[in-house]
Amino acid sequence: MIFELTMTNLISLAGLFFGALWALLKVIGGQAERRANEQFAALQASLTNLSVDMRREADAARQLETSFLKFQAELPRDYVRRDDFVHVLGTINTRLDNFALRVERVIDNRLGNVQ
Template sequence: MTNLISLAGLFLGALWALLKVIGLQAEKRANEKFEALHVSIGKLGDDLRREADAARQLETSFLRFQAELPRDYVRRDDFVQAVGGINTRIDNFALRMERALDNNRRGEHL
């Protein structure tokens, strides 16, 4: 009878030790997974910060573009206006020359 109780105690002790080892291994694996998750989340945070910085730089560039666009457009508009004035003067000069040549052909002098 004592042998049976001793054998049952040994079996329960071995079972307890086996469960303890299995529990420690499961805890170790869970800790490794949480550590890997922590590292991944840290990398994700760094990536998000870089993306936010890139978005801020893009927004700044766009705002600069918006500020420069009207100035460049006005310059372009002034250029078109100046070229239009020059073209008008050239056309007027050409008309005066044609009239003068027509008058010369007809024998009229200025």
């Protein structure tokens, strides 16, 4: 059982070793590439979801801005209406009070004259 190492055997063993090493590196590289592709796909899906969410947020912000601008446009009109209502109500109350005073004076004058 003597094992002879001739030059052809040595070259064949070295070729076999380097071939196995190259195949192992190729398999490891393929796995790393698959893993990187999976991560990039997950990242792409995340970015797509983020893009959709950002569009929704932008639409919501636009709607909020629109409703706020409508509120700003309606507020002065409603405030003026309210102010006018208070003014008119005050005028009506003043006129009713004046009318009540006149009626009291007339009644006092008539009762004062009768007695």
